Amino acid sequence: MAGDVLEGEDPEQADMMDEMCILVDEGDMPIGSASKLDCHRGAGLRHRAFSVLIFDEQNRLLLQKRASDKITFPGVWANSCCSHPLDIEGERETDDASGVRNAAVRKMEQELGIPIGTISQESLQFVTRMEYEARMNEVWVEHEIDHVLVTRANVEVNPNPNEIDECRWVTQNELEDMVKAHNAGELVIAPWFDLIRINLLKDWWNDIDDMSKHVDGVIHRFIKERPDRAGLSMMERHRVAAEQCIARAIEKSTEPRLAGAMMHLIEGGGKRLRAVLPSLVGEAVGHHHAGHHDLGAAIEIIHNFTLVHDDIMDNDPIRRGRPAVHIAYDMPTAINAGDAMLALAFEMIAESKDIRGDMMRDLVRVIGRMVRNVSEGQQMDMDFENREDMVSEEEYLQMISGKTAAMFETCALTGAMLSGASNEIQQACRMWGLETGLCFQLMDDIIDITGDTETLGKPAGSDVLEGKRTLMAIHALKQDPADLPAFHAIFGKGESGKDLLPKAIEEMNSVGSIEYGRNRAMEHHSAAHIHLRNLEVSEARTILENLTDWQLERMS
Template structure:
């Protein structure tokens, strides 16, 4: 393979889709060839999962993989930096540490003992990128310091998601860089590096996000003082994986990904947390019942929302995925009990839990899920005791408000007079509060200021209200296959949606009579009666009225996002704001 002085570079076959993506990129043929390299996919604990091509690991939502970053110092304690070539597929034209790349999926570079695999990979890449001979950087002179996990998006197409092994070596070397990899090098002392970190440089010549993480968050004075001293370097070495979160905002020209890609980045990580929690019971029937709706799929909006918000307004970390998992478990608990109370037989195209496992087990599963959600919450990474107490209090408040909203929903079915104010109080508790809580917690745990936290809480509330209004509209405007439950079932159950409340306030007419005839009739309602009731909602202007209110909250949510500083992650929040509206537009 181009530029390598080794006999065997493991590679993987790239499918036609990736070949076209690479062809459409601005990278040259040599860089395209390198994207077929087989590198090491890992889990969050840096355990090897298998081989993955470099292109697959970096494209779209990417996959977590092993990487290394070399900090090479000379005898004057100056650090070697490289500016990545314009030919690079990912992050061209940025200043980075001495060498940063990936160990290959080969026997020698997969070895984890004494970090030998990443050290061998470092020697290989120092030669390939910078022309530094192996004899000048012997294996024994490399010191493993620590690891960090981070993600950084360049644009919709390309992302870095790495567990980065940081290595230090002190050596006087001869640099003859490969212009296909590197456009420029320079040696900097501590003061010069600090000046680079605070310089207001955007675009060509700015600092790579991963190197900024190392230099500004990890690289203490002790690191500088320890360079060249094996004993001191051994003392600062640790086995930690420092959680940097998503650092896309550190690159001025970074472009955010859309909602689907942004969710896909962390959805498997959240779902693993959910499954680990719900599968922990030794009672398989209980575990299966709790997992029934989770296994049925779902977009995981609530589960990923704390993470998505934190990226948009501050710093993110993996503890937000634990919080999201806890909220998603609560959400699924409410669905299990909702289906019992509403006497719904199906959910997400599956039998409801009480149909599949029986009523007693369904009730028990819901109760267990609520307890497990709080277990998941208190185990969240990156939270101190004060944070945990605040999160428990806020999640408990959310559950209480959801229960209050559900109680109003139950009582409305037997009440003749339900006002719009009553309805909005109900949906705020039953639906919107969960979005509000996700947004508020995500911004609070990101370190945002009080004004931003309130802004995001307002956004979450507006999105949640719009979401429920649109959900009510979808029930009357979609078919049963799309819904995963009978179309118009809310009418037959007597649900007091905004459309129904509006229609009941109109003057007497045949349409109003048709609506009243089916409202609350339950299983005895015929399809013809349901269809007449749905037609009445349209004829009485009630569907348009509800849509107008949904659009009002949609606009309010966007106005909240307009108040935020520019950040690439806001793109996903805007798409989420539009999500329900587009389903029936």
């Protein structure tokens, strides 16, 4: 069974979550594979799917009510058959949609009890594709490029009770009655079938025997925009404003070499999450002002200060695809630049014309505590490397709560504070930031292992070579050493072990260490979404929700 997230689920349905789906890009080109579990949880992974519409001689459409034991979207009314082609021989093929047709024939037998050969692959008319997203709850989501297949067949169905609670043949009018019942809350229509019904089916119903005029060769996009698209103007506006604040602050330095060292990482790019989060929270809470830009800029400068010193302590030569500050300049200058950046951040807040004076004490207290927590987390991280005894999972979570999550927590809390939010909303924002930060660091640890140097902008797999006690390493160290010989041979051995690194990562994957880390990231992701429910629905809250999802799909 794949992962703790499936505890309590129907065993047969849980076992099928190990099936490997086909990952696709925006153009529906295969780019790899992933388990059904990973495709449908958290932010989801875009994968290939199909929806079959079976009509009988009376022009009635076969619908199914998904079984209550289904893990995703149980008990909803959907089209005749809907599932996924798998990453197996015969279902990977893309020519003339033969792969999805073969998969449809397989699933019609498994779900509907229609014997193979009763509805041939050739009789399934491939009409169009659509990309859509639909979230069921904080854990489960659909993100598919769905191939829509249409056929006419007089068949008797023998539904698999593990898949289907009920089948029903409906006319157009009867389907409209079901829609009214759906709108009244008396039943639920599956989101993908509802998209087909609204956008496609109404023009098809009378052309079932020859759908050629409806074959369009396009991918219809019915998808909620991602954070890199949705609300882009809002995020870009806040990013630009915060970066202008940063540039003005660093320009105060009368020492050009020091100013250059302070700007080195900032000029290298970065996501600027910490710079924009206070503003996004301010927007979501309902009262944003220019002080949020000063605040975000200050925290972003502090973040970059910690990176400068972190690279020195870890002896990392690369950051954001360019030489680290201590490499581009020298060690003393890098240390001095970091110190100056910390001082500069507090100076910015104190001099802001848009932050009320009566808030200064609380802001300085919260941000000062953040810096201390980050430093304590960093010290724990360094001490872990020299520990001979086992580092516990609880200690690791305490460490990343300080080293990484404290900044997200502080961005969210102070953003709400500046907006004059109630204590309840401030705490909801703070907890969202904390849970998002924990998810962020867990995914960072996974990406360090599964990414590549060019994508990461730093050496891939460096955590294993340096002996970092990540959650995955802690899990691996608890397993039988006989199952991880390469991992134990190179863990903490530095560059001398890089030749065995691919084998070590393969071993960590085989004993479930990477999956364990991903599952824990999922838990914090779900908790973050729950805290956001305390905020009023708005464009800014939607962006925060999308950013929460993005933690699980980012690769840099």
